Amino acid sequence: MNLVGWLPVRIAWREGGPRVEWTLMGTQRLLDPFFVQTVQRQMAKPFYQFFRRETSMEEMVAWTDANPGAPLRGMIFHMSRCGSTLIGQQLAALEMNIVASEPEPLDELLQIEHRLPDLPRATPVRWLRALVAAMGQPRNGEQAFYLKADCWHIHCLDLLRDAFPETPWIFLYRDPIEVMVSQMRMPAAWTVPSLLHPSMLRMNWTDWDPAELDVYRARALAKVCSAGLRGAQKAAGGLLVNYRELPEAMYGRLLNHFGLREEDVPAMRKVAQQDAKSPGSKFVSDESAKQTAAGGRLREVVANHILEIYGQLETERLARVEGRGC
Numbered sequence: 257m258n259l260v261g262w263l264p265v266r267i268a269w270r271e272g273g274p275r276v277e278w279t280l281m282g283t284q285r286l287l288d289p290f291f292v293q294t295v296q297r298q299m300a301k302p303f304y305q306f307f308r309r310e311t312s313m314e315e316m317v318a319w320t321d322a323n324p325g326a327p328l329r330g331m332i333f334h335m336s337r338c339g340s341t342l343i344g345q346q347l348a349a350l351e352m353n354i355v356a357s358e359p360e361p362l363d364e365l366l367q368i369e370h371r372l373p374d375l376p377r378a379t380p381v382r383w384l385r386a387l388v389a390a391m392g393q394p395r396n397g398e399q400a401f402y403l404k405a406d407c408w409h410i411h412c413l414d415l416l417r418d419a420f421p422e423t424p425w426i427f428l429y430r431d432p433i434e435v436m437v438s439q440m441r442m443p444a445a446w447t448v449p450s451l452l453h454p455s456m457l458r459m460n461w462t463d464w465d466p467a468e469l470d471v472y473r474a475r476a477l478a479k480v481c482s483a484g485l486r487g488a489q490k491a492a493g494g495l496l497v498n499y500r501e502l503p504e505a506m507y508g509r510l511l512n513h514f515g516l517r518e519e520d521v522p523a524m525r526k527v528a529q530q531d532a533k534s535p536g537s538k539f540v541s542d543e544s545a546k547q548t549a550a551g552g553r554l555r556e557v558v559a560n561h562i563l564e565i566y567g568q569l570e571t572e573r574l575a576r577v578e579g580r581g582c
Contacts, residue, residue: 257311257315257318257319259278259309259311259316259319259323259390260323260393261280261281261282261283261395262278262279262280262281262309263278263279263280263281263295263390263391263393264276264277264278264316264361264387264390264391265277265278265279265295265299265360265361266360266361266364267313267361267364267365268310269364269371273312273313273372274312274313274364274365274368274371275310275311275312275313276310276311276312276313276315276316276361276387276390277308277309277310278308278309278310278311279295279298279299279307279308280307280308281298281395282395283395283396284298284395285348285354285395285396286348286354286355286356286357287348288357289341289344289345289357289532289533289535290341290357290358291356291357291358291359291360292358292359292360295360313383313386316383316386316387316390317382317383317385317386319386319390320385320386320389320390321386323389323393324389325388325389325390325391325392325393325394325401326354326392326393326394326398326399326400326401327392327400327401328388328392328401328402328403328420328423329353329400329401329402329423329424329514329515330347330402330403330423330424330425330426330513330514330515331402331403331404331405331416331420331423331424331425331426332344332402332403332404332405332425332426332428333405333407333409333410333413333425333426333427333428333484333487334404334405334407334410334427334428334429335407335427335428335429335430335432335435335477335480335481335484336407336435336438336439336444336477336480337430337434337435337438337439338428338429338430338435338499339428339430339499339502339532340404340428341357341404341532341533342502342503342527342528342532343404343426343428343502343506343510344357344402344404344532345527345530345532345535346503346506346523346524346527346528347402347514347524349523349524349526349527350516350520350523350524351396351398352397352398352399352400353398353399353400353401353402354391354392354393354394354395354398354400354401354402355401355402355403355404356391356392356401356402356403356404357404358404358405358406359391359403361387361391362387362403362405362406362409363406363409365380365383365384365387366409366412366415366456367453367456368380368383370453370455370456377415377418380415381415381418381419384415384416384419384420385419385420388401388403388419388420391403400515402514406446407444407446407477407480408446408452408456408457408476408480410427410480410483410484410487411456411457411458411479411480411483413425413483413487413491414491417491421492422493423493424493424494424495424513424514424515425491425493425494425495426494426495426496426497426510426513427484427485427487427488427494427495427496427497428497428498428499429481429484429496429497429498429499429566429569430498430499430500431499431500431543431547431566432474432477432558432562432563432566433546433547433550433554433555433558434499434542434543434546434547435477436470436473436474436477436550436554436557436558436562437546437547437549437550437554438546439473439477440470440554443469443473446476447469447472447473447476449461449464457476457479457480458479458483459472459475459476459479463475470553470554470557471557471561474557474558474560474561474562475561477561477562478561478562478565481562481565481566481569482565484496484569485565485568485569485572488572489572495509495510495513495576496569496572496573496576497510497573498569498570498573502528503524503525503528506524506528507521507524507525509577
């Protein structure tokens with residue numbers, strides 16, 4: 257079996273268990289703000305629709321054991337709508353890097369505990385390592401791989417740390433008013449329990465009230481933040497980063513944390529001038545606009561459900577910065 261030039265794009269659940277779907281990528285880099293954008297464009301080409309493969313999970317493991325790929329140099333966890341896409345785009349601007357931004361196969365693999373609850377812990381750890389190695393295959397001589405997780409993936413930090421105990425990681429967060437305004441304007445899929453099981457957010461079905469979507473969203477965000485704080489306090493290799501520190505933090509305390517070089521800074525600064533989710537458009541700060549857009553109801557929901565944990569994150573971050581523990 258030779259999977260050189262192929263990329264895992266989906267984990268499909270068959271009667272016999274999970275299967276990995278691959279598409280031919282050749283030397284195509286993952287440069288879009290999100291993994292799915294590159295994959296959709298690639299798979300839309302008639303030529304590539306005929307070049308698709310499917311393997312078992314263990315076949316992926318066997319192949320990546322022989323072809324380990326670029327080492328995983330960093331994981332980016334976040335609260336959502338708080339600058340993680342910018343960090344991913346800055347890392348992707350460096351030709352030596354591969355960046356997978358919220359890849360769908362990772363989503364599917366991290367939900368395995370609900371499909372196969374009796375699976376031994378060692379199995380998803382092995383599958384995670386193989387999936388990361390498969391996504392991190394150098395296509396143009398790249399030397400490092402970075403993984404930008406979805407916001408709820410922070411709840412799987414222990415599993416990811418079991419798979420990659422030496423990999424540095426960050427948890428990025430933002431003023432919850434601004435995050436909630438963004439989610440109100442364009443809700444993420446995880447805000448709908450039918451699209452993501454509430455337990456993946458450490459919620460219950462009984463927490464869902466269609467008449468109070470904002471409360472469900474706020475409580476879910478609070479749990480994401482709690483997991484980020486808990487991870488920073490207990491797991492090695494983690495940093496807390498506030499959105500307000502960007503993009504300058506990338507040229508300071510995150511530079512060494514992610515194994516970057518001073519000569520990488522100009523390329524990253526150039527990317528920071530663009531809108532991370534709409535490359536080619538100039539970045540315009542939206543903090544004031546979002547604060548203005550927040551009504552009384554939203555502020556009350558934030559105060560009741562997120563503000564306390566946000567304050568705890570800030571206290572922990574500042575203590576680490578002032579103590580030079582980063």
